[in-house]
Amino acid sequence: MNTKEIKLNPENIDKALVAEAGAILARGGVVAFPTETVYGLGANALDEAAVKKIFVAKGRPSDNPLIVHIADEKDVLPLVTEIPEKAKMIMQHFWPGPISIIMNKSEKISDYVSAGLKTVAIRMPSNTVAREIIRAAGVPIAAPSANTSGKPSPTVAAHVREDMLGKIDMIADGGSCSVGLESTVIDVTGEIPTILRPGGITLEMLEAVLGDVHAGKGNVETAETPKCPGMKYKHYAPKAEVTIVEYKTDAASTLASLIAQAKQDGRTVGILTDGKSYAACAADFYIDGGETAEVYASNLFDALRAFDAKGADVIYAPLCWQTPMMVAVRNRIYKAAGNRVIYTEE
Numbered sequence: 001m002n003t004k005e006i007k008l009n010p011e012n013i014d015k016a017l018v019a020e021a022g023a024i025l026a027r028g029g030v031v032a033f034p035t036e037t038v039y040g041l042g043a044n045a046l047d048e049a050a051v052k053k054i055f056v057a058k059g060r061p062s063d064n065p066l067i068v069h070i071a072d073e074k075d076v077l078p079l080v081t082e083i084p085e086k087a088k089m090i091m092q093h094f095w096p097g098p099i100s101i102i103m104n105k106s107e108k109i110s111d112y113v114s115a116g117l118k119t120v121a122i123r124m125p126s127n128t129v130a131r132e133i134i135r136a137a138g139v140p141i142a143a144p145s146a147n148t149s150g151k152p153s154p155t156v157a158a159h160v161r162e163d164m165l166g167k168i169d170m171i172a173d174g175g176s177c178s179v180g181l182e183s184t185v186i187d188v189t190g191e192i193p194t195i196l197r198p199g200g201i202t203l204e205m206l207e208a209v210l211g212d213v214h215a216g217k218g219n220v221e222t223a224e225t226p227k228c229p230g231m232k233y234k235h236y237a238p239k240a241e242v243t244i245v246e247y248k249t250d251a252a253s254t255l256a257s258l259i260a261q262a263k264q265d266g267r268t269v270g271i272l273t274d275g276k277s278y279a280a281c282a283a284d285f286y287i288d289g290g291e292t293a294e295v296y297a298s299n300l301f302d303a304l305r306a307f308d309a310k311g312a313d314v315i316y317a318p319l320c321w322q323t324p325m326m327v328a329v330r331n332r333i334y335k336a337a338g339n340r341v342i343y344t345e346e
């Protein structure tokens with residue numbers, strides 16, 4: 001398949017190109033587009049054949065439900081049986097933005113979208129390119145992250161190109177994604193709202209608005225998070241083996257000995273740094289995540305792909321921060337590491 005690539009400047013969106021993207025979606029095609037979290041792989045959520053194409057392009061297991069994206073709040077009601085009070089509060093405070101709300105689905109949402117669940121996740125992105133494309137399509141858009149299943153989510157169009165060229169109708173390049181991690185997923189179908197996947201809207205931010213919120217299992221990701229099917233699959237995994245080094249004040253000497261050993265074994269080593277210099281550790285490559293959790297979040301997936309491109313066999317990721325955003329960061333990087341972690345007293 002020929003994949004058309006277009007560029008959209010968020011400051012000055014080309015209406016004709018947006019209309020073209022919208023038309024492809026409306027007639028059942030697949031378009032990758034930027035959001036503030038990660039790039040999405042969009043198709044008409046009301047068209048089963050179109051939704052199936054997403055699963056094929058990603059190689060995604062069919063028991064993993066999709067998030068439905070809308071451009072305007074009024075578009076939620078037809079997709080759900082009712083909008084619970086807590087959902088209204090979340091929408092009012094955090095939409096448009098990086099949070100998906102799980103509600104009971106209406107008959108409009110097929111089992112292909114919800115993977116047979118009675119619920120549907122809905123999100124209104126804040127990224128203007130995303131919203132304009134959805135609006136142009138004139139239908140709700142089902143969109144998982146636009147990566148091949150199992151790989152790190154794409155945060156720039158080049159990542160999407162790597163995974164999707166020749167497999168989808170269009171890639172809309174709208175620059176880099178500001179948050180860089182997928183949306184918070186919150187279930188409001190029960191008594192107390194429950195976070196199923198941590199993201200840019202943190203537990204603390206939600207508690208400030210909603211009162212009681214269950215943190216879910218989001219920060220200790222294991223194979224069993226039954227309510228959010230996607231969490232059980234292999235995720236975010238670069239080719240290199242990732243190991244997290246949790247430290248107290250300084251990871252340098254621990255890293256130096258780990259790296260010396262890895263090199264002795266003939267392995268090429270990278271360090272994903274946390275704003276500090278580990279130059280003395282003698283790694284082969286360094287990529288800096290940044291000096292705050294927010295910056296680190298926005299760089300993480302790109303860094304994982306970049307280490308692969310450089311040919312790293314092993315990546316060490318020193319971490320010590322304990323801020324609200326780190327829950328989402330740790331959730332993703334622990335998965336990338338297959339939960340490989342070393343704790344040091346340093």
Ligand code: TXA
Nearest residue numbers: 037040065119120121144145182183227228229230231
């Ligand atoms: O930021 C995001 O959410 C991005 C952008 C494109 O919007 N999308 C995204 O979609 O991350 P995806 O498919 O990669 O992840 C969706 C997650 C999966 O873990 C899935 O299992 C969960 O949301 N999910 C979707 N619908 C659900 C439902 N009805 N109940 C429970 N979990 C659901």
Ligand code: MG
Nearest residue numbers: 144145153182
């Ligand atoms: Mg994904």
